[in-house]
Amino acid sequence: MTLANALEIVVADYSDPRHAADVVALLDAYARDPMGGGAPLTEDVKARLPEDLAANPHAFSLLARLDGESVGLANCFMGYSTFAAAPLVNIHDFAVIAGRRSAGIGRALLAAVEAEALKRGATKVTLEVLSGNHPARRLYAANGYGDYQLDPQAGQALFWQKRLT
Template structure:
């Protein structure tokens, strides 16, 4: 099978509908802490989720994923940190390096913005995501046991992070 090249670009307001649909069709208790979306659907972008916080992956002009990386808080003392606050890949593009490309692009963008640290939170039972993050240099920095109730079970909230400087 020939896999088209993945283009990573900044999100634009015009991506709202396609990203909202991607979010809906990829929803899973493996990674989501919010309930499954139900109609009527709201916009993808809002005052807390701005297009400039997102990078989009395209293949042959079709959006196949996105990553959101933003400051974890508005505190000036944390201006050097970016946090992955969402990483989604369409089922048709999974296992083809799209998530890795998005993650690397988010780290590159964070470095370019002056960030020196990247963090994220991942559900303890999401082994594929945890393996991806570990392979990209993220280390477990804390675990909040049973912090979340997802899919009828208590799930650990795993805190991971890495430096964006040096190796």
């Protein structure tokens, strides 16, 4: 059986207990990974996440399942591109569990995000990636993603944050 025959990608239904549990479990696995910060999600976050995502009309998640086992996750949020006057999709979390990487799951999950973004009328898909996450950067570049810039003279966009809590 090929990966294409065994892989299923679905839009998560946060009210479905299995989907909700898979979103939490995959995000927790990602959070524990060095590229996700290396620390588990708190019990409070695990308890609130599915309901909070369900309450956010701009949120959607895709689950990748291989032979019935959830092995990949893309948590996405609709945004808006003022320069294009059109919606956009930001991939906020993107993960394939350890042991299942480099098998084409990430590529298929990206394609599914792009297809869902097009269904929702998005003009582009954005994401953030750590500069030291070379496997993810290779995957994204191979699928057409790259640094954001308006004018090369002005430089590349940087993703900054300020924690409020």
